Amino acid sequence: MPNSYIGSRGQRVVALGGGHGLYASLSALKILTRNITAIVTVADDGGSSGRLREELGVLPPGDLRMALSALCDDGEWGQTWRDVLQHRFSSEGPLNGHSLGNLLISGLWELLGDSMEGLDWVGRLLDTKGRVVPMATVPIDIEADIRTDEGMKTIYGQVSIAQSHADIESIRINPPYPPAEPEAIKALNDADWVIFGPGSWYTSVIPHLMVPDLRKAVVESQARKALVINLVADAETTTMTPADHVRSFHDHAPDLQLDAVIMDRSAECDWTDLSAAAQLCGAKVVAKNISDPHRRGCHDHLNLAAAYRQLFVDLS
Structure with missing residues (x-):
């Protein structure tokens, strides 16, 4: 070892x-x-992740978002962006129940066309102490x-x-x-x-x-x-x-x-x-x-x- x-x-x-x-x-x-x-x-098929998975055909982002949030830097920058990532909308419209982080990750995937590249960009935003992969x-x-x-x-x-x-x-x-x-x-x-x-x-x-x-x-x-x-x-x-x-x-x-x-x-x-x-x-x-x-x-x-x-x- x-x-x-x-x-x-x-x-x-x-x-x-x-x-x-x-x-x-x-x-x-x-x-x-x-x-x-x-x-x-x-494997998540419920809530915000399940809706994005069904509508966009992407990996369910929720558990990936949680892992990124856990690894964020402990300073003000990392903690603030962690809270942004974890924020969940509450409304009477179609955004109700969606996590902002799920939308951000799904948007990066659509923009970049690469799941790992999108996750790595979010990791850079949070200054994560490690890497998240599906x-x-x-x-x-x-x-x-x-x-x-x-x-x-x-x-x-x-x-x-x-x-x-x-x-x-x-x-x-x-x-x-x-x-x-x-x-x-x-x-x-x-x-x-x-x-x-x-x-x-x-x-x-x-x-x-x-x-x-x-x-x-x-x-x-x-x-x-x-x-x-x-x-x-x-x-x-x-x-x-x-x-x-x-x-x-x-x-x-x-x-x-x-x-x-x-x-x-x-x-x-x-x-x-x-x-x-x-x-x-x-x-x-x-x-x-x-x-x-x-x-x-x-x-x-x-x-x-x-x-x-x-x-x-x-x-x-």
């Missing part, structure tokens, strides 16, 4: 996920390094098989799955072989660390394992790899324990080995079962204080940064 810090920019870290979970992870990581690449899901070059759709009293049933779409409160057995993506973003593959090849989660399990974390070329790059990467378990169950994981999350990860990518499974020290769970599940992936459980005591179910980015820092030192 490389030294703990490379030059003045820090370790090369790739974080995979989407939404608020990835936002928390990136907010922590940018304290430690400027060598961050966020690989972001492109996991695939085309939008994807997710479908999930769920267990019901009447037997197995299939539900379709990110929004439907995210709100399902269902017992999810497995997921698939369409198209089944989307082209991975080349910059994502390059980042994984060059990484010192690859971090999955936290985030919506079946719509933000697991989909990265469903893009064949992306999964291959993760498996073959010489980087250390960690999985951050969510603090509380959500509508996608109402019946799942932390150990179930790890087993699900292993089921969807049995050839992917992890080095660490990070869990909040105060979590009420079967730690023995969690350790057994982690061993399936070749990982050890790392228990740290990573939750925000004032906001249930939310990570404290300073605590999470301290956990990452210690992990980088211990396993370098």
Whole structure:
């Protein structure tokens, strides 16, 4: 493994996920390094992102916007442009519910004709401490098989799955072989660390394992790899324990080995079962204080940064 810090920019870290979970992870990581690449899901089919995706045929920009906002500079310039990016219109007309950042990103894509170039321009505007790339070059759709009293049933779409409160057995993506973003593959090849989660399990974390070329790059990467378990169950994981999350990860990518499974020290769970599940992936459980005591179910980015820092030192 490389030294703990490379030059003045820090370790090369790739974080995979989407939404608020990835936002928390990136907010922590940018304290430690400027060598961050966020690989972001492109499955959102609801709200402003879903409308722009349907109307313009673009990648859903919302999760990409969130990742850019998380990586923005902490000074007045970066924070102001972050707030501009996150601003959401409220009106009686067609702009209602649209995020200004989603419109800006979509406009740049239309103007430049290149998704990565557009995202990089927004990154320059925010002076981001890292880079944001989509996991695939085309939008994807997710479908999930769920267990019901009447037997197995299939539900379709990110929004439907995210709100399902269902017992999810497995997921698939369409198209089944989307082209991975080349910059994502390059980042994984060059990484010192690859971090999955936290985030919506079946719509933000697991989909990265469903893009064949992306999964291959993760498996073959010489980087250390960690999985951050969510603090509380959500509508996608109402019946799942932390150990179930790890087993699900292993089921969807049995050839992917992890080095660490990070869990909040105060979590009420079967730690023995969690350790057994982690061993399936070749990982050890790392228990740290990573939750925000004032906001249930939310990570404290300073605590999470301290956990990452210690992990980088211990396993370098």
